[in-house]
Amino acid sequence: MSRQEVLVLSETAAATVRATLPVIGSTIGEITPIFYRRMFAAHPELERDLFNRGNQAQGDQQRALAGAIVAYATLLVSQERADVDSLLARIAHKHASLGIAPDQYPIVHRHLFEAIGEVLGDAATPEVVAAWDEVYWDMAHALIRIEKGLYAGFGVSPQExxxxxxxxxxxxxxxxxxxxxxxxxxxxxxxxxxxxxxxxxxxxxxxxxxxxxxxxxxxxxxxxxxxxxxxxxxxxxxxxxxxxxxxxxxxxxxxxxxxxxxxxxLPFGDLVLEDGRDPLLLVSAGIGCTPVIGMLHHLVRTESDRAVTVLHADRSPARHPHRQELAELVDRLEGGRLHHWYEDLGARPATETVRRGLIDLDAADIDPDAQVYLCGPLPFMAVVRERLAERGVPESHVHYEVFGPDTWVPHALPQPATA
The missing domain is CATH 2.40.30.10 (Translation factors)
Structure with a gap:
């Protein structure tokens, strides 16, 4: 079987990956900075013209890559196919929006495995390296296939x-x-x-x-x-x-x-408002309101009669972007309801729908059958997800968007039992 045809791990590789997940999981945070340092030394144009220099400086990109590798390997050996597909879709859409091409994956492979060898030393036996090599190429070729489909949907090449x-x-x-x-x-x-x-x-x-x-x-x-x-x-x-x-x-x-x-x-992104009859719960904070605004414009334009509840948290009414537009869009929806929370209301009095303080889901009527779209800072989304679970909303109904590297991946996906 050629490398391009590897879709699942061999039994030998899967057993090795399961056995070494604790080691890789505990050292991946050391591996990824070395990987980026090696790759940027060999290809400085990637740091200058492709990767986010701010995220590199803060370590966010390194943590996101580390989380994605461990999460993917964990899901692969546990055969959680739906979660694997979700993880891959998020990464592939980001890659497509950057014009990532198949010939860039061998560059990543070379420097990543050099970093693995440097960190693991003698523990990087041929068997271990071969098993994780399968993990890498399984993930890489799955991403290449998805990205090829995304480019084909617009009839373009990565460069276009x-x-x-x-x-x-x-x-x-x-x-x-x-x-x-x-x-x-x-x-x-x-x-x-x-x-x-x-x-x-x-x-x-x-x-x-x-x-x-x-x-x-x-x-x-x-x-x-x-x-x-x-x-x-x-x-x-x-x-x-x-x-x-x-x-x-x-x-x-x-x-x-x-x-x-x-x-x-061209436009990409896997957080897409799907058509259907389920109630909608759109939850955002700060600049996280922007995908919600886009969804609301679509609902208004299509004259949707779905029940739509919008919850938004911000620092103050004065610092709330699209504040009036958000209110007008919800008002135009037959089943629309809007609730605000502001850390600082100034001299404005609180009302039933405009409250002072942090977001409180207990103040809103939430249908457990609702499809939830969530966007905002990571701590905000973590709290909201926890409260949604307490309110009986299934995890499968919660869809989220992260601005920047998805360092939330390890928290959003199952973890290895031995890690």
Missing amino acids: VWQDLVVVERRQESPDTVSFRVGRRDGGELAQARPGQYVSVQVTLPDGAQQIRQYSLTRAPRRTTWGFTVKAVPETEGDGVAVPAGEVSNFLHDNLFEGDSIRCS
């Missing part, structure tokens, strides 16, 4: 996912958020996006680096323009660790205006 658009409108949504509408210079149609998807945006920074970030589409149903919103990210410090300012977001805030060119990918 990018297009040069123009800013049609720029609008200040809150003190630190700006929304943009972009379209083709000739006014022609854009590719159709599904509600909840995102586009990648590539900018050339002053040092020449071409950095890329993803932004959820808020106005995809308009075939000649897309809308997305960008939040400025200042440099902060948490737990004694400096968090760098948002390179791309701040660049867009300071430099992108009507008539300017902008380079965007």
Whole structure:
């Protein structure tokens, strides 16, 4: 059997992976930084023009890769096919939005396995290396197949996912958020996006680096323009660790205006609002409202009569992006209900639907049969998921979006019993 045909682990490899999961799981956090250091030394253009330098500096990308590898291996040997497919879909959509090509996977393989050998030393026996080699290529070829299908859906090659658009409108949504509408210079149609998807945006920074970030589409149903919103990210410090300012977001805030060119990918993303009759629960915090806005535009445009409950948490009404638009969209839905929580209400009085403090699911009527779409900071989503489980909402009904590397993967998927 050729490497391209490997779809499942051999029995020998599966047994070795099960036996070594505790070791790999405990050392993967050491392996991934060495992997990235080796790969960027050999291919500096990848760090400059493809990977998020901010996430690299904070270690988020390393943790996300570590979590994905361990989670995938765990699911593979436990044959949890549905969870494997979900994990792969999230990664493949992100890769497609970057134009990742099949010939980049051998580069990752080489430097990853060199890092594994460096960390494990004598424990990296030929048997262990061969087993984890199967894990890697099983995952890689599964991703390549999915990505090939995503590219084919638009009739493009990986190199053709990018297009040069123009800013049609720029609008200040809150003190630190700006929304943009972009379209083709000739006014022609854009590719159709599904509600909840995102586009990648590539900018050339002053040092020449071409950095890329993803932004959820808020106005995809308009075939000649897309809308997305960008939040400025200042440099902060948490737990004694400096968090760098948002390179791309701040660049867009300071430099992108009507008539300017902008380079965007085709729309991708696996957090998609599916059609159906189930009630909907849309839960967001801060800039996490943007995919919700896109979903609500779709529901209004299609004149949906589904029961839709929207719960949003923010710092204050003044800092809430799309506050009025959110209220107007929910009001246009026959079965729409909206609840807000603000840490600071200022002088405004609390009401039944606008409350002071952190989000409290006990204050909302939640149907356990609802399909839940969740987007916001990781701690926020972790609390909401826990409360949803307590309210009887099945885990399979909860769909989520993470802005940046999905460091939540290890928490969202089953863990090895021996780890």
